[in-house]
Amino acid sequence: MPHAVSLLRAARLARSVKPFLARGGFKRERCGGCRLSPTHCMCALRPAMTTRAGVCLLMADIETLKPSNTGWLVADVVADTFAFGWARTETDPTLLALLNDPQWQPYVVFPGQYAAPERVVLNVEQPAPSEAQEASVASSSTPPARRPLFILLDGTWAEARKMFGRSPYLDRLPVLSLQSDQVTQYKLRRSGRDDHFCTSEVAALCMCLAGEHLAAQALDAWLGVFTHHYLRAKNQLPIEWEGDAHQRLREVALMLAAP
Template identity: 70%
Template structure:
């Protein structure tokens, strides 16, 4: 099932991973697979490859992943899943002392309305918003800017540091999510149950932007990825006829 990985062009997170590996003084060793072998398209061991199930949907919303240093290298990173699903996904490595000029250009691009996604309890109230401006068909006289969600892809302590030490984000509205459900992510979990993995945050943002089908597809894709990852970890086969796989197939549609 790795054929798709061979022909699909690398997305933003994949390119960032390649750049990060090129700067490494020593190889990044992820556990699992014979001699650490992993599919370049989905980062899973070849026997549990996910590439044939990769969905790709057109969305009006965009995603900007600001990633802590080694996040692009981790097989369990779920920002990769967002880049799989949302075509307009951008990814940049974060550093305290410098900022990529392409990131500054993206945030200043007039087609986008950036929102920094971060808990409102840590932000001045005047910056916090809880909704995304979504144009309604047949009502708007001119198109509004497209929402661009800036996600801090890191552990919670790292994300707080990134938020505080990124002055180029300080003028942007902060989208504070207040979801009802608890995280279902089983690979790496925060001590706080109201913290979500990056892919879950992306799905919630898509839903707020009126992209319900894309949000549900990203959620289903995360469930399938988690299933494949954990089955590989425990050296168990994947049942591609189970409920999580069927839900993703239903949302992807024919093809």
């Protein structure tokens, strides 16, 4: 079944008046499920899983059309991923309904220095209580913690800053400022900064904060496999099925399958 980013891409393609040609990418036929050459398809390896935390992708206009986009990878892995195209002059009512849904606690994931200090948070609400705790909560007037919903601004850095500053419906929401000493592993687009992460890396950091450590590992491993397949297809090289990327994904798959 197509996920949210796939559906958003199809809608964007339907509005296109000319084909989108990715700069630096290969021009051959692509798989509809993973956007790779059919000879390097990775759909059968997809580590989809259910998480308590969700992800809401606000995507710049042509971001869904870029084969190197990693918001797609987030939707591959995290079942509760929502995706919306961003426009300055109009807002999808479904997005507004999602942000107002009482089951979710939305967080705009963005560097804290660009937000008012009173909006900035470094952590998220605690994970769902155990069954015993739920029974205790049910007999009291204290509502259970809402599920974290991480709003990721998916585009170039300039586009993300524009989305952050020109989306009034985000202004009332807390801004989650990630603190990490990691170095980006993303190799498919050029960046002059090692501390600028791709969208799937940001999602993995968010999942760690929400206590979803297996989901974070799955996202990291899936990015590694995607990067390997993408670059091998671009350079017309065979896949190294026994390499580090696939071995790491197999380890995650075993953990997902464990009772």
